[in-house]
Amino acid sequence: MPHQAPQQASASQPETMAQLLADIRERHAEFTRLRHIPRDIVDRLKQQGVYRASTPVCFGGSGMAPADFLQLVERISQADGSAGWVASFGSAAIYLAALPRATQAILYADSPDLVFAAGVFPVQPATAAAGGWQVNGTWKFASGCKGADVLGVGIGAGAPGQPGAKVRTAVLPPAQVEIVDNWDVMGLSGTGSHDLKVHQQFVPEEWTFLRGGEPAIDEPLFRYPTLAYAAQVLGAVNLGIARAALDEIGQMAGGRVAITGAPRLADRSYVRIEVAKAEARLRSARHFLYETTGETWRAILAGDPVAPEQVAMLRLTAVEVARAGYEVVDSMFTLAGTTAIYTSHPLQRYLRDAAVVKQHAFLGEGVYDGAGAVALGVPPMPGFL
Structure with missing residues (x-):
């Protein structure tokens, strides 16, 4: 029997987190069957501020303190572990803060509620091209990729593969990335941590960043x-x-x-x-x-x-x-x-x-x-x- 969507809250009565969590709790079997968290849940998590928690305040982020976000992840995970895991990547904008400021302005131009998912490993070699990188390869463990607004893949930096080397991450729109539907695991089945495959896509330098690199935004969260x-x-x-x-x-x-x-x-x-x-x-x-x-x-x-x-x-x-x-x-x-x-x-x-x-x-x-x-x-x- 298909899932019946809950009655939409009116504009004057937006959905509460408690209402969302009740629905998440009821739908765990669906998440397992689909092997990802469906888009309607991701969109409703956006409405609860999960995906603007780590967006820079200057681009409309909430400036949520780390402890508050951790409690939010904890609460969602109590309802469903896979939903909590996918929600935890509402923190992923801390990585994106290492993008050039002008790139971030484009990224958040439409909304501060941005879902970023990445398959970083195994790091793939990329060919340097004029103004950027020619990216090709397959990456694993891209949790939440089916509900993402932008995707990232690891192409290395400096001496990739050496212990401690920072990974350069290329950011691409979903249309340029193939999701290889192969997430078949014993637990957290609903996280949709599928492989990502990119075939000969050019990524401009300004759409890459060093994972864990120096942020371009000077706000407390990025320290x-x-x-x-x-x-x-x-x-x-x-x-x-x-x-x-x-x-x-x-x-x-x-x-x-x-x-x-x-x-x-x-x-x-x-x-x-x-x-x-x-x-x-x-x-x-x-x-x-x-x-x-x-x-x-x-x-x-x-x-x-x-x-x-x-x-x-x-x-x-x-x-x-x-x-x-x-x-x-x-x-x-x-x-x-x-x-x-x-x-x-x-x-x-x-x-x-x-x-x-x-x-x-x-x-x-x-x-x-x-x-x-x-x-x-x-x-x-x-x-x-």
């Missing part, structure tokens, strides 16, 4: 560490998924006695203990994220430079919330027993989605090594800071 923020918004997805898992166990706990005659979940001491431990684990990681983010943001607003130690802690927060979220979901799945093994049960979906989040390269074990190196006063891996 926040770019790659650390990109990792944090992804890690925050697992905070929302984990909260959904805890809520699910809470609803199950007072239910019927098990078919084996075992007592209700709420009446079992080991369940109560594990739920309390999970709550403490999740809240601790969450506090670490928001405390560190807030400290860095206040320093930026005060005009202070961001120290390497702060960047390392920001990177560490992203890994911690991703890992903590997954551990909480795994624990709740285990507590649910055989009930959760059915494909219709929310906990198996939460487990698969949370597992995929922590597999992201930004959230890997190497981050612990980099953060530990900074803490001990030795050089971290290239590209960590």
